[in-house]
Amino acid sequence: MNRENFLKEHAPCYIYNQREIIDQCNKLKTALKDFKFLYSIKTNPFPAVVHEVYEQGFGSDAASANEVRISADSGMSPNQIFYSAPGKTDRDIIECYGKCVMTADSFWDIHRMNKEAENRGEILKIAVRINPNFSMTDEVGNPAKFGIDEDRLPELEKVLSECFNVEMIGIHVHVRSQILDYKLIGQYYIRCFKLAQKINNLENVNIEFINFGSGIGALYDKAKDKPVDLEKLSEMVVEIVRENKETLNAELYIETGRFVVCNAGTYYTRIVDIKVSHGKKYLIVQNGMNGFLRPTISNMLNKMKAAGELSLTEQEPLYTKENEFEVRILNNSKKIEKVDIVGNLCTSMDIICEDKELPYAEIGDIVEITNAGSYAYSLSPLFFASHDLPGEYYSLIDGNIL
Amino acid sequence: MNRENFLKEHAPCYIYNQREIIDQCNKLKTALKDFKFLYSIKTNPFPAVVHEVYEQGFGSDAASANEVRISADSGMSPNQIFYSAPGKTDRDIIECYGKCVMTADSFWDIHRMNKEAENRGEILKIAVRINPNFSMTDEVGNPAKFGIDEDRLPELEKVLSECFNVEMIGIHVHVRSQILDYKLIGQYYIRCFKLAQKINNLENVNIEFINFGSGIGALYDKAKDKPVDLEKLSEMVVEIVRENKETLNAELYIETGRFVVCNAGTYYTRIVDIKVSHGKKYLIVQNGMNGFLRPTISNMLNKMKAAGELSLTEQEPLYTKENEFEVRILNNSKKIEKVDIVGNLCTSMDIICEDKELPYAEIGDIVEITNAGSYAYSLSPLFFASHDLPGEYYSLIDGNIL
Numbered sequence: 100m101n102r103e104n105f106l107k108e109h110a111p112c113y114i115y116n117q118r119e120i121i122d123q124c125n126k127l128k129t130a131l132k133d134f135k136f137l138y139s140i141k142t143n144p145f146p147a148v149v150h151e152v153y154e155q156g157f158g159s160d161a162a163s164a165n166e167v168r169i170s171a172d173s174g175m176s177p178n179q180i181f182y183s184a185p186g187k188t189d190r191d192i193i194e195c196y197g198k199c200v201m202t203a204d205s206f207w208d209i210h211r212m213n214k215e216a217e218n219r220g221e222i223l224k225i226a227v228r229i230n231p232n233f234s235m236t237d238e239v240g241n242p243a244k245f246g247i248d249e250d251r252l253p254e255l256e257k258v259l260s261e262c263f264n265v266e267m268i269g270i271h272v273h274v275r276s277q278i279l280d281y282k283l284i285g286q287y288y289i290r291c292f293k294l295a296q297k298i299n300n301l302e303n304v305n306i307e308f309i310n311f312g313s314g315i316g317a318l319y320d321k322a323k324d325k326p327v328d329l330e331k332l333s334e335m336v337v338e339i340v341r342e343n344k345e346t347l348n349a350e351l352y353i354e355t356g357r358f359v360v361c362n363a364g365t366y367y368t369r370i371v372d373i374k375v376s377h378g379k380k381y382l383i384v385q386n387g388m389n390g391f392l393r394p395t396i397s398n399m400l401n402k403m404k405a406a407g408e409l410s411l412t413e414q415e416p417l418y419t420k421e422n423e424f425e426v427r428i429l430n431n432s433k434k435i436e437k438v439d440i441v442g443n444l445c446t447s448m449d450i451i452c453e454d455k456e457l458p459y460a461e462i463g464d465i466v467e468i469t470n471a472g473s474y475a476y477s478l479s480p481l482f483f484a485s486h487d488l489p490g491e492y493y494s495l496i497d498g499n500i501l
Numbered sequence: 502m503n504r505e506n507f508l509k510e511h512a513p514c515y516i517y518n519q520r521e522i523i524d525q526c527n528k529l530k531t532a533l534k535d536f537k538f539l540y541s542i543k544t545n546p547f548p549a550v551v552h553e554v555y556e557q558g559f560g561s562d563a564a565s566a567n568e569v570r571i572s573a574d575s576g577m578s579p580n581q582i583f584y585s586a587p588g589k590t591d592r593d594i595i596e597c598y599g600k601c602v603m604t605a606d607s608f609w610d611i612h613r614m615n616k617e618a619e620n621r622g623e624i625l626k627i628a629v630r631i632n633p634n635f636s637m638t639d640e641v642g643n644p645a646k647f648g649i650d651e652d653r654l655p656e657l658e659k660v661l662s663e664c665f666n667v668e669m670i671g672i673h674v675h676v677r678s679q680i681l682d683y684k685l686i687g688q689y690y691i692r693c694f695k696l697a698q699k700i701n702n703l704e705n706v707n708i709e710f711i712n713f714g715s716g717i718g719a720l721y722d723k724a725k726d727k728p729v730d731l732e733k734l735s736e737m738v739v740e741i742v743r744e745n746k747e748t749l750n751a752e753l754y755i756e757t758g759r760f761v762v763c764n765a766g767t768y769y770t771r772i773v774d775i776k777v778s779h780g781k782k783y784l785i786v787q788n789g790m791n792g793f794l795r796p797t798i799s800n801m802l803n804k805m806k807a808a809g810e811l812s813l814t815e816q817e818p819l820y821t822k823e824n825e826f827e828v829r830i831l832n833n834s835k836k837i838e839k840v841d842i843v844g845n846l847c848t849s850m851d852i853i854c855e856d857k858e859l860p861y862a863e864i865g866d867i868v869e870i871t872n873a874g875s876y877a878y879s880l881s882p883l884f885f886a887s888h889d890l891p892g893e894y895y896s897l898i899d900g901n902i903l
Contacts (some may be wrong), residue, residue, distance in 0.1 A: 162886045207774050244843045381646040443588025443589070444564070448817060479882055482878070
């Protein structure tokens with residue numbers, strides 16, 4: 100079936116593109132040869148996508164016990180699955196024990212992991228997430244719900260000395276996502292590496308891996324932004340790689356954030372009605388904000404900004420920036436008209452875009468929204484108004500769609 | 502099982518309270534005796550809740566084909582189910598035909614309903630949603646994706662004269678939800694009634710019912726706001742009721758909006774970790790924004806407002822107002838501390854409340870969030886990070902929980 104017919108039949112749906120996902124994986128592997136990569140499952144847990152990144156040699160950054168299971172189902176082995184999240188339950192720890200590399204997010208986590216290992220008469224190798232005394236831009240630490248403050252390393256050393264059944268072999272750091280400036284990322288990696296060296300000097304710690312976290316930014320606005328310059332980033336990390344070989348000899352892991360799949364995903368929906376009201380033209384589509392929430396949040400915040408003095412900052416994962424989506428109508432019309440594209444929910448908030456110049460549309464035409472590969476399906480209120488859920492498909496290099 | 506043990510076992514979960522739902526229904530029935538009521542399913546489609554409002558004699562305002570099905574499953578008969586939504590698909594119309602009273606939202610809808618009736622060799626009685634030349638506050642019409650503009654009644658008359666297989670017997674109007682001022686609501690009802698009289702004068706129209714729409718506001722902030730004064734509202738509509746009996750003799754329907762269930766629902770979640778970071782104390786709970794999104798949106802917008810000059814307006818159904826939730830910790834502690842309550846997602850946006858003075862908490866304590874009966878479960882990104890979904894329960898008057 101050709102693409103047009105497929106969409107007419109299956110929209111509203113998400114399609115994730117294998118070619119683009121593999122290309123993104125290759126960019127990372129080529130530029131950062133001495134690193135390994137962890138796919139941030141929460142950005143898009145669709146099984147075909149997770150299996151793809153596994154095939155590309157990536158492990159996973161799992162943020163819940165179910166994400167550990169999804170990772171294992173994709174083919175990943177326990178030493179490729181890195182489970183790190185605040186607020187784990189006892190059940191999370193028991194269920195994930197042995198199925199992944201667990202990262203303690205708090206002293207409480209260390210004690211519970213120790214207890215579970217003790218119950219099993221084992222020594223469990225764990226990582227610890229650290230809330231560092233630096234941010235993405237400076238050398239100042241900030242309060243966070245994540246990890247153990249770097250200021251509290253003496254306490255960490257003490258706790259580890261009392262917990263005989265865990266051995267700390269890794270650290271995880273993550274301060275901010277969606278960074279496009281390679282200098283910031285490079286500088287951040289250098290700081291993380293120094294932190295790992297410092298922590299390796301604690302008693303009972305033997306750093307075997309560093310998870311640098313914080314993702315690699317995805318490109319939302321192709322007109323205004325440039326992708327992360329991975330080549331220059333790779334030059335910045337040469338020194339880390341060299342020094343690591345001579346000292347820690349640790350595995351170096353980078354979380355992919357939404358870099359791998361964000362641009363490779365597209366949301367398609369169908370125009371089901373068109374109307375003019377008081378001179379304004381509306382294209383009404385199926386599953387607007389209940390199919391893909393982020394455009395609605397984006398529209399809401401940009402409108403608030405226009406109305407007031409508000410300067411908008413990132414509100415990840417709900418909002419990144421202006422012009423974060425391209426909206427297209429898939430037809431051959433040459434005529435342009437100004438329209439609002441709105442969803443078919445009974446709320447006037449359900450807006451994809453407003454006052455946008457687009458090709459003249461007809462009922463039945465397909466609307467395409469880009470950058471829908473990350474924080475899209477799973478971040479949307481899919482059950483709202485009890486509409487049928489949008490589908491998810493994987494578009495293979497050979498042209499087939501799974 | 503007592504409540505405390507139930508919550509320890511079943512949180513994170515929503516509990517909807519039968520007593521409060523029945524009380525709200527009774528308030529409406531007592532004050533507005535000459536009206537019938539339609540429960541807005543989209544505010545909360547939990548089957549036990551929908552069945553309850555059916556038992557109380559309410560019909561349904563269904564916003565999707567699946568909501569028509571949910572209404573029928575609750576026990577409602579087709580003449581109690583009012584299906585009104587923009588952007589219906591052909592399948593929606595075919596599936597719902599005969600199972601409810603359908604409201605056309607556009608000329609396109611009228612034509613399709615007519616065609617389906619023609620295919621069946623029947624005359625279908627329909628309503629039409631009108632976008633009126635008034636708002637909740639004045640006599641000015643606004644562009645909207647909903648309904649047919651009042652300005653276009655001549656066109657409506659013409660279309661109806663050509664569509665032999667439909668008969669227009671009702672109108673639906675809805676301009677804004679969540680109004681607490683009885684004067685505004687009463688004035689709005691009067692305007693709707695006049696509009697119905699005007700439309701009844703069109704050729705081929707015989708108004709048998711009016712759906713006044715726009716809901717009755719729910720009380721979010723008990724400290725600052727007062728509930729809708731239903732007694733005074735009933736005085737304002739005396740004239741409508743009298744004139745209706747003498748003229749149209751139509752059934753008068755009021756949509757409940759979130760009035761019935763909003764305050765009757767509560768979200769409960771469990772503290773799974775507590776930590777101090779750079780002097781700030783965090784209580785980390787399960788399923789924060791992925792269990793109940795609105796507190797996070799509320800926190801985000803209020804923070805933006807504090808940072809800029811923005812004056813926040815309603816963003817229904819995502820945001821109503823400051824202090825729209827009360828957050829409590831269910832323990833007997835007398836000691837007060839200032840905390841952030843945050844969810845266990847790997848995003849710093851996942852906040853229930855910040856810098857809030859609450860009783861000293863321990864891991865395992867239950868956090869309660871009020872006003873979680875409407876636009877809560879189904880408006881949340883439940884699949885985010887693949888956590889287990891919160892449960893939903895119905896708390897009966899006799900103390901049992903379903």
